[in-house]
Amino acid sequence: MAETFGGSGGTPEGFGVRVAVAADVPLVKAVIDAAFQPYVERIGLVPVPMEADHAANVAAGRVFVTGEPVVGLVVVEQRPDHLYLDIIAVRPDAHGQGIGGRLLRFVDAHARALGLEEIRLYTNSMMWENQKIYPRYGYEATERRVNGPYDRIHYRKRLH
Numbered sequence: 233m234a235e236t237f238g239g240s241g242g243t244p245e246g247f248g249v250r251v252a253v254a255a256d257v258p259l260v261k262a263v264i265d266a267a268f269q270p271y272v273e274r275i276g277l278v279p280v281p282m283e284a285d286h287a288a289n290v291a292a293g294r295v296f297v298t299g300e301p302v303v304g305l306v307v308v309e310q311r312p313d314h315l316y317l318d319i320i321a322v323r324p325d326a327h328g329q330g331i332g333g334r335l336l337r338f339v340d341a342h343a344r345a346l347g348l349e350e351i352r353l354y355t356n357s358m359m360w361e362n363q364k365i366y367p368r369y370g371y372e373a374t375e376r377r378v379n380g381p382y383d384r385i386h387y388r389k390r391l392h
Contacts, residue, residue: 252295267321315343
């Protein structure tokens with residue numbers, strides 16, 4: 233069984249979140265696919281998280297999961313001046329249970345544990361649900377940028 237964080241390695245404890253291990257890769261893929269599949273028709277293309285190299289992200293220690301079996305996850309990347317929240321996903325049948333909020337609070341604590349004062353992320357402009365959620369957790373929209381077929385809204389959260 234994988235270790236749930238107890239404060240080692242600068243990772244916060246008390247969130248029921250653990251680092252993903254190789255055996256979790258199929259579950260990571262399944263949760264991401266289930267979470268993002270509803271957007272395929274709306275956006276008209278496959279969302280980038282569905283095409284990510286999940287095995288490489290897990291091997292790099294960038295994926296943190298919650299639930300047994302896994303019902304939610306985040307993929308983060310430490311940058312010099314911020315923590316980049318690459319993916320957050322919750323299985324649709326687990327919506328409304330506070331899992332997304334727990335994961336976002338974990339990301340805050342993880343950034344603080346790494347000594348970072350800001351978190352950044354972006355979401356597709358067609359993912360209206362996310363645009364309502366992120367501001368509730370202290371994120372502010374900073375810009376809207378089109379990159380090829382992707383129209384994205386960028387957010388940041390400053391930790392104090």
